[in-house]
Amino acid sequence: MAGFERHLADELEAVREAGLWRELRRIESIQSNRVTIEGREYLNFSSNDYLGLAAHPALGQAAKDAVEHFGVGSGASRLVCGSLGPHHELEAALADWLGAESALVFSSGFAAAQGALMSLLGQGDVVILDKKSHASMIDAAKLSGATLRVFRHNDLENLEQRLQWAAEQGGRVLVATETVFSMDGDRALLAKIVELKDRYGAWLMLDEAHALGCHGAGGSGLAKRLAKRVEIRMGTLGKAVGAAGGFICGSRGLVELLVNKARSFIFSTAPSPAVSASAVAGVKLVRGEEGESLREQLWQRVEELRRGVESLGWGVPAEPSAILPLIVGSEAKAMAMMGQLREAGFFIPAIRYPTVARNEARLRVTVSASHSSDDVQALLQALARCEI
Numbered sequence: 001m002a003g004f005e006r007h008l009a010d011e012l013e014a015v016r017e018a019g020l021w022r023e024l025r026r027i028e029s030i031q032s033n034r035v036t037i038e039g040r041e042y043l044n045f046s047s048n049d050y051l052g053l054a055a056h057p058a059l060g061q062a063a064k065d066a067v068e069h070f071g072v073g074s075g076a077s078r079l080v081c082g083s084l085g086p087h088h089e090l091e092a093a094l095a096d097w098l099g100a101e102s103a104l105v106f107s108s109g110f111a112a113a114q115g116a117l118m119s120l121l122g123q124g125d126v127v128i129l130d131k132k133s134h135a136s137m138i139d140a141a142k143l144s145g146a147t148l149r150v151f152r153h154n155d156l157e158n159l160e161q162r163l164q165w166a167a168e169q170g171g172r173v174l175v176a177t178e179t180v181f182s183m184d185g186d187r188a189l190l191a192k193i194v195e196l197k198d199r200y201g202a203w204l205m206l207d208e209a210h211a212l213g214c215h216g217a218g219g220s221g222l223a224k225r226l227a228k229r230v231e232i233r234m235g236t237l238g239k240a241v242g243a244a245g246g247f248i249c250g251s252r253g254l255v256e257l258l259v260n261k262a263r264s265f266i267f268s269t270a271p272s273p274a275v276s277a278s279a280v281a282g283v284k285l286v287r288g289e290e291g292e293s294l295r296e297q298l299w300q301r302v303e304e305l306r307r308g309v310e311s312l313g314w315g316v317p318a319e320p321s322a323i324l325p326l327i328v329g330s331e332a333k334a335m336a337m338m339g340q341l342r343e344a345g346f347f348i349p350a351i352r353y354p355t356v357a358r359n360e361a362r363l364r365v366t367v368s369a370s371h372s373s374d375d376v377q378a379l380l381q382a383l384a385r386c387e388i
Contacts, residue, residue: 019331020352030055033370035347042347043375045365050214050322051294052370053242053285059278066277074270079259082270086277091247093283094235098220099227100249104258105276107268109209109236109246110136114143115262116205116232116248117174121146124171128162130154132184134207135355137176146171153181156192163200173202174231179222180210183356183364185323190222194229205232212286213240214322219286219295241286243279245271294369298322301367301376308380325351327362328388334361337388344382 015021029036031054035044053059066086074082087105094103106112117140121127125146129137131153141148149166151159159175166173175197177188190206197204208221212235215222219240223233231250238244248258258265285291305324306316314326328334334350341348341363352361365379 018353019335025349033368033372033375037347040345042342042345043378044347045367045371045379046348047366047368048210048239049242049370050240050298050366050368051219051242051286051291052368053240053282053294056242056282056285058281058285059242062281063274063278066274070273072272072274074273076270077266077268078270079266084270084273084276086273086280087270090276090280090283093280094247094249097218097283097287098233098235098249099224100233101252102255103247103249104255104262104265105237105271105279106246106248106262106265107271108244109134109207109234109238110139111264111268112234112236112246112248113137113140113207115258115264116234117141117144117146117176118263119258119261120144120203120232121172121174124169126166126169126171126173128159128166128173128175128202130177130181130188132181133177134182134209137205137207141176146174154186154189156189156196159193160196160200163196163202166202167200173200174205175202176205176207178207178209180208180215180321180323182210182323183351183362184317184325185210185321186317187222187319187321190226194226198229203231204229205234206230208233208235209239210321210323212236213291214295214298219291237279237282241279241282243282244275245279298367298369301369301371301373304373304376305365305367305379308376309383312380312384322367324365324367325362326365326383327360329359329361331361333388334363337363337386340386341382344385346379346382 025037027035031049033044034041070084076082090105091103106115113136121144123145127141127146128149131150149162151162179188206223208223211221213219216224223230233249236246302320310316328337331352338350348363351364
């Protein structure tokens with residue numbers, strides 16, 4: 001044990017020296033535009049709860065009803081005896097919302113990415129990822145056994161070079177990217193990516209985690225209009241939908257293959273029926289009149305923040321996004337700015353390597369429909385006072 005503990009101590013010291021120390025912060029309140037930590041209330045500009053649904057009464061009631069009818073736990077994996085009514089209702093709701101033949105729910109977006117890529121690809125195949133794709137897709141690509149190649153962020157010429165190389169290898173080729181990038185808030189060039197992958201006979205996997213609920217008709221994301229030309233769409237239920245879990249949607253054949261081959265699905269206990277039921281309620285809200293109203297509020301706050309941040313000299317993504325990165329460079333600067341904002345009553349954790357590249361540390365400001373204009377103005381005033 002002594003040798004093991006020495007190893008742990010050395011590793012932790014290396015993390016501290018690199019300025020990358022992380023710790024859990026206990027939130028003592030519901031998820032909202034305000035959170036309580038150690039008895040103090042902070043304005044929260046860090047959540048992915050873009051429409052403010054995480055604490056919505058309709059989701060809570062759906063969870064309570066599911067617990068009364070199905071209990072808390074699912075008891076087993078979906079293929080044993082854990083495939084409960086709320087799981088099937090959620091998959092039907094997702095497929096209908098997103099215009100897909102079928103959908104399959106996983107315990108998380110991470111598990112969904114692993115299930116899909118590890119089922120579809122293997123040795124001799126090639127995965128081509130945008131450099132800023134989420135860690136779930138990077139890890140899934142590595143675990144699949146396929147050859148991994150990366151193209152420069154949103155660089156179509158570089159993507160085509162990778163596709164030309166991959167076409168010569170003789171195996172299956174899959175391109176994967178986010179539609180709205182989680183750390184930068186910018187968008188993939190979807191129409192042109194689809195054209196390129198079709199030209200070279202590749203498949204395409206799109207991660208809609210940060211687009212669903214916010215973009216597209218009925219909050220259905222950016223990929224739906226291209227759905228007939230996109231083989232695999234992935235999303236999460238713990239962001240704008242307000243619940244938890246991940247999913248894959250696409251053709252019926254794709255879902256049937258995943259049911260039979262996706263290890264992260266087959267060998268995992270099914271999600272709690274309460275969580276899946278709350279996700280069904282979240283999807284209904286996102287698609288309905290209330291969802292439309294919440295999106296209008298969200299984009300009003302986004303525009304107010306964009307204008308204000310630009311007036312302070314910060315750059316913003318070319319297209320509006322609920323994610324606005326304030327890139328400061330070094331980890332030390334990001335931590336210092338985080339500390340100043342914390343003192344001023346704002347909760348915006350610093351984002352550092354390895355979540356983002358070295359020297360691209362930042363504060364990742366996220367906006368919610370639950371924020372008011374006064375909240376945004378208060379943040380802008382605090383940012384103006386920051387010294388970095």
